[in-house]
Amino acid sequence: MIDFTTPFFTIYNSYQIFINKFKVNYFKIQNQNEKSVDNSNAQLIEQSQIEPCRSCTDFQTFNRMRRQEYSQTQVPLVPLESNKKETKRIEKQRDDCPLDKDELGRSTWKLLHTIAATYSDKPSAEEQCNTEQFIKLLPKVYPCETCANDFSEILKYHQPDVSSQKAFAHWMCEVHNMVNKKLKKPLFDCSKVNERWRDGWIDGHCD
Ligand SMILES: Cc1cc2nc3c(=O)[nH]c(=O)nc-3n(C[C@H](O)[C@H](O)[C@H](O)COP(=O)(O)OP(=O)(O)OC[C@H]3O[C@@H](n4cnc5c(N)ncnc54)[C@H](O)[C@@H]3O)c2cc1C
Numbered sequence: 162m163i164d165f166t167t168p169f170f171t172i173y174n175s176y177q178i179f180i181n182k183f184k185v186n187y188f189k190i191q192n193q194n195e196k197s198v199d200n201s202n203a204q205l206i207e208q209s210q211i212e213p214c215r216s217c218t219d220f221q222t223f224n225r226m227r228r229q230e231y232s233q234t235q236v237p238l239v240p241l242e243s244n245k246k247e248t249k250r251i252e253k254q255r256d257d258c259p260l261d262k263d264e265l266g267r268s269t270w271k272l273l274h275t276i277a278a279t280y281s282d283k284p285s286a287e288e289q290c291n292t293e294q295f296i297k298l299l300p301k302v303y304p305c306e307t308c309a310n311d312f313s314e315i316l317k318y319h320q321p322d323v324s325s326q327k328a329f330a331h332w333m334c335e336v337h338n339m340v341n342k343k344l345k346k347p348l349f350d351c352s353k354v355n356e357r358w359r360d361g362w363i364d365g366h367c368d
Contacts (some may be wrong), residue, residue: 216304219263262305269303270337277330278359280323289323296321308340315339330354 218226260268276295281288297316303309315336322332334351341348349357361367 215259215261216265217262217306217308219261262308265305266308273333274330274337274354274358277326277333278355280326280329282326284323284325292323292329293321311340311343312336327355330358 273296276292280292284292300309300313300316303312319332319336319339322328331351331354334349334354338348338351356362
């Protein structure tokens with residue numbers, strides 16, 4: 162007697178094997194895609210982290226990031242490891258290059274303290290208004306974003322005191338100290354702010 166069910170089972174079995182193989186391959190591809198998405202995200206994050214930005218980083222870090230970036234693309238900016246003298250040369254910051262975060266900070270503080278040092282003892286209403294506006298606008302244009310955001314926060318709770326030269330110089334010293342504190346730098350003695358920025362030190366070494 163002919164068994165008609167046998168060809169049916171054979172076909173059914175082949176179909177099952179095909180489906181299983183398809184499933185295995187399909188999920189293998191899915192997993193690979195997921196992994197590659199993860200990797201590309203990680204790469205993107207890494208790239209954004211090493212994106213060099215002079216005014217948001219200090220000079221040493223900026224240089225390190227640029228070196229890292231160029232070594233990854235196999236196109237070294239300057240012969241680094243092979244030439245120690247060259248390495249030394251670029252580690253020392255020149256004064257005819259764009260500013261890094263620290264140089265920008267130092268220059269800005271110099272400007273701010275000098276504005277405070279030369280501020281009127283009895284400022285007019287207009288002078289007070291302009292000076293206050295200037296300080297409040299600074300974080301909106303300051304080229305280091307982290308610094309600007311933190312300075313904005315400081316300004317929310319410490320409104321500029323522009324009532325007199327002494328008050329303004331003292332206020333400037335205090336907000337500078339808040340940044341110093343955040344950066345774990347030594348705090349400045351604010352009773353000496355006019356010696357430092359206006360009159361020169363009592364021992365006369367600035368005369
Ligand atoms: C508004 C602003 C926000 C900043 N925020 C950041 C930040 O978030 N992160 C960051 O890494 N950098 C920030 N910086 C830069 C940072 O404050 C420094 O300028 C930088 O690290 C270089 O420091 P420095 O040690 O050379 O001296 P600086 O802090 O630049 O000081 C320059 C000189 O000012 C004198 N001085 C120091 N403290 C005082 C004071 N309290 N009163 C009066 N005179 C003083 C000293 O003689 C010193 O040599 C900011 C700068 C500014 C202007």
